[in-house]
Amino acid sequence: SQQGEEDPQALSIQEGENATMNCSYKTSINNLQWYRQNSGRGLVHLILIRSNEREKHSGRLRVTLDTSKKSSSLLITASRAADTASYFCATDADSGGGADGLTFGKGTHLIIQP
């Protein structure tokens, strides 16, 4: 599997339910970021979690990071129809300092049924 691989590939839930998406990666990282992309649009930055953090919250979003398992999860609580989108995790590899390009997975396509 490639760096920053999300699962499931697709998720369909009822409005009001919680949605959980997972991401696995292979190499050591500086940080991990989650992005949302609506169909045919650009990416919206949701949250960044650093390698020394374990959990982070932003509104209805909760992100966890387990560096020992090289995995992260994104939880969206009380989902809304407007949350329908593709969600990507992206990792910034720990290559000894300095910036690198992000490595993206293929994404989880989330559909919220009204």
Added chain:
Amino acid sequence: NAGVMQNPRHLVRRRGQEARLRCSPMKGHSHVYWYRQLPEEGLKFMVYLQKENIIDESGMPKERFSAEFPKEGPSILRIQQVVRGDSAAYFCASSPTGYYNEQFFGPGTRLTVL
């Protein structure tokens, strides 16, 4: 504070023509990244630039593709002699600093090669 600007939003070229994609980073951002997204895929890193310097072009195809970020003006991604396989969405992102970077994405340029 305007976000990352990309133009054109849509670009149609015939095989063999040149494509020029422009990216203006957010105000105060001096780091620019280019990514390519094929249909139903995640984003693939292409190149990372700072003003007048290419920092990392490890994701850039060796031929026909070039990028620049001059002292004045936008960053340019140039594709010479386009082929149908170049059809994709090209996204630009910028960040204020290189380290522990939180990248902000533009709306993308959708290139179609006929």
